[in-house]
Amino acid sequence: MSDLRLVVFDVDGTLVDSQADILAAMQAAFDGGGLEMPSRDAVLGIVGLSLPEAMSQLVPGIKTAERRILVDGYKAAYMTLRADNGVAVSSPLYPHVRNVLDGLHAVPEVLLGVATGKSRRGLDKLLDGHDLRSLFVTQQVADNHPSKPHPGMLRSALSETGIEPHRAVMIGDTSYDMEMARAAGMLAIGVTWGYHDRARLREAHVLLDDIRMLPGLLQQIWEQTA
Template sequence: MVLRLVMFDVDGTLVDSQNDIVDSMTEAFQGLGLKAPKREAILGIVGLSLDRAIAQLAPNARPGQPEALVEGYKAAYMRNRSEKGTEASSPLYPHVRSVLQALHAQDNVLMGVATGKSRRGLDKLLDGHDLRQFFITQQVADDHPSKPHPSMLMAAASETGVEAHQAVMIGDTSYDMEMARAAGMLAIGVSWGYHSREKLTEAHIVLDDIRLLPGLLDQIWGQMA
């Protein structure tokens, strides 16, 4: 039996957290008396580690401000999630749970996540949606360079013992696709997230409906058999 690995991005791929992300980033900037970036700019950095995201959104920040923005964002995000609850603040996209269940039921398929979230943020999300049992490997920003560096995917492959050519990375941003290619994995983009289809130039395939994923993977792996 050949083991396969399916890695997922989180924000914009499994859950729709855009309102909380935008609100929290806006609050962080306004808390320092700074003009908040536009919504499109904020969503454009989703997937990057927080320090790198802040560096892109505030390239002219004064000394100390980037660190304050990071802490302000974290505080606002956790407060918003606590007040609203995970299911309301970061709802699962339609059909995500059923697809995860279908893949999890296959003995030779392992699943994991590679996210720009912190460990604390991912734990809250997985527990809030009762998703922890699906993911055997969980790679977070605390432990790796920011996407698109392939460190997260290389660690996941090492942890699971799955060769890179037997693995796929599924995500909604150009950073996910670049990371997958750098790690030697198949890059599957999704069209329902925060980067437009036009930005997913490094994707081998772009998926419009997550319900098609199990059949697509069967087709891909069948060709490799």
């Protein structure tokens, strides 16, 4: 049996804090659509979903054409903000993330991946902006899969790497990440520094308050599943 393990990360709210640009882009989208901007909590609550699904949740009953206007407006505003500010400002890495990722990547038995509601283009810009691309052997995006919490992203990550679900973990900050992990048969690690509070992370198998504790936590988990 292979000794390989797979660690899959969500992006927004887990690795990077992009809430300022998310909120600004959402405001621009709703202004452009002639609609009232939802509350900050409502907007951050849908981070991680694909944009069409996110807009449907923010505006229940919205028509397809109106939803498309919001989605396109959001994409355009987000791209403009990122171009104006640069990735490091628009989506800064949370403290200690880079060191932890580099440390995990250095372990031969550990494969890293991402599963995100971002588009391929959006993820490419972020990975290149932070020089992270080489760390992740599998990269799952919203373009190719149903929205979280559908497990399609994680099933593809497992298939691409040849890792069994019980030898993989999903790390994210939202209930969608936790539900997705459970549906894929993977262990769900919820992080508490992101956009969903502890109450919404009830589907997590484990909660993590400090990313610097992740390597030790993973070692404990793997010892139990060896």
